[in-house]
Amino acid sequence: MLNILEIIIPSAIFFAAPLIFTALGGVFSERSGVVNIGLEGLMVIGAFTGVVFNLTFADQFGELTPWLAIVVAMVVASIFSLMHAVASISLRADQVVSGVAINFLALGLSLFLVKMWYGKGQTDQVQVGFDKIDIPILSKIPVLGPILFSNGYLPSYLAIVLAFVVWYVIYKTPFGLRLRAVGEHPMAADTMGINVTKMRYIAVMLSGALAGIGGSIYAIIISRDFSHATISGQGFMALAAMIFGKWHPLGAMGAALFFGFAQSLSIVGQAIPFLKNVPTVYLLILPYALTILALTGFIGRADAPKALGTPYVKGKR
């Protein structure tokens, strides 16, 4: 049994990390009142940028390359998310439609560039990735150490740490209070002197930055190259995790870990005796079915921020 956990848990964390980053991005955006269906596209941009940077600069930066790739992916995706911000905040576009456009554009643009630069539909394999590590001290804890803190990737652990940071920012800082106010009742927030437009721009760009990190981590650690199928649904799964986690950073992290667990079961499940006979399709659809159930209120009611999806027009009642 312990052996099984030693396989499943690290692989669950491994699959969950990109989801956690992206879902946390979703929390920022949606808490400010902007729906972000474009998370998928922002992850695509992150994955594309991360892989291309990694391939191009691996010789110059050596071991540092993957870290720099993540940073660059973060910046590029956050700039890309500005399009969603401009359309949905300033131009009052339907936020769902604008998100759909982001998804189309991200995939079209990145594949266009891949074909232009590499002359084929996918990039080469990334050569410099992250190394698996055992966390010092913690990995020495009996039983838990080998399961939770060994044989993992540093970015995965950073994802979990970040969830707590985001929780602190959203619930314990003035910035977080303003962010939530803007998402619940923008007019009241505006009356109190909060710049609604500015807060929403910041939130959407943060969601772009985090989805960029999520996408680049997925590409560099899991897929190791970029093609049309690299990001296929992870962004939507992160969106599901955010909703399943009731728009709460720690809830989103928990849901992402659970979805990662389901994903790793569907992949390593064949090696586990009592799961062998469960068709993988059940494990594949589990995250989505559970999200629907969560929304229907069977697993506690989940309420979206009140102003979610509505552009704020000054002076309009």
Added chain:
Amino acid sequence: MSENRLTNILVPVFAVILGIIVGAIVMLVSGYDPIAGYSALLYGAFGDRYYIGETIRQVTPYILAGLAVAFAFRTGLFNIGVEGQLIVGWLAAVWVGVAFELPKVIHLPLAIFAAAAAGALWGFIPGFLKARFRVHEVIVTIMMNYIALYVSNAVIRSVLSDQGFKSEKIYPSASLRSEFLQSLTDYSTLHYGIIISLIAAVVMWFLLEKTTTGYELRAVGFNQHASHYAGMNVNRNIVLSMVISGVFAGIAGAMEGLGTFENVSVKAGFTGVGFDGIAVALLGGNHAFGIILAAILFGALKVGALEMPSAADVPTELVDIVIALIIFFVASSYLIRLVLTRLKKEGK
């Protein structure tokens, strides 16, 4: 009112022009020749009989997917689940196509009906959850897309084949293929589906504009509270709208399953037709006639794009960029409207 209508027509036209111009700029910046690129695109879409046949074939599911998105839109619902409804429709149509051998007059309608029913079921679930539990349909339909994808793949592997990657070919009695249309278009994959989708467009127009049910559906889309106050059953209309939307999407799947491919295969990802349907509906202003025009545009772009790499060395993805930009500009119509009103004021 007439001025308003003019703006409604001008906005999509401007969006398309802007999208094409930005696409040309992208080509220029990337070192490609935009004129060569767009002429290759035009030739690949309408250049000869074969290409015209392929374009019409691509337009067929686009019309239906666009109708599906638009129908829900008119009732104030956003059905992103057209993709999933299309996939289950495709599966159901092929299932009926391979499972029985019947006279064509029964078999073909039965297969299309199965697709419609499957799509309806897939649309019913989010509709019901919205009506009963106030769950946002966007999220549920996204989740239903993935469930459709994985379930259909599992059914193809375990039921429709022996752990293989595609089903048997459907019996000719369930096929929409037509020797006549194929010979007319130099043996393209054109099939009778286009007639069905045009009929569907008329049905949608008639249903929404000329019947009491359609009036109620639109009323709910305009203002739920007012409709409720007027004695309409809002919840029933929400479910009905999603079900009808699902029917259109399911039939779009039947077009692929019974006409274009004549089988169904395991998919690594989405077909994209359902998502393109969102673009079609938006550009078409959610009106049946506009949707046909928008479907022709997007169908021509998609099919024409296949000619671009060989003739002008431009990657086909350029067209995806152009389509994304068009959606973007339509969505941000506030900007275009603003410019139009400015221009009008200065004219006076």
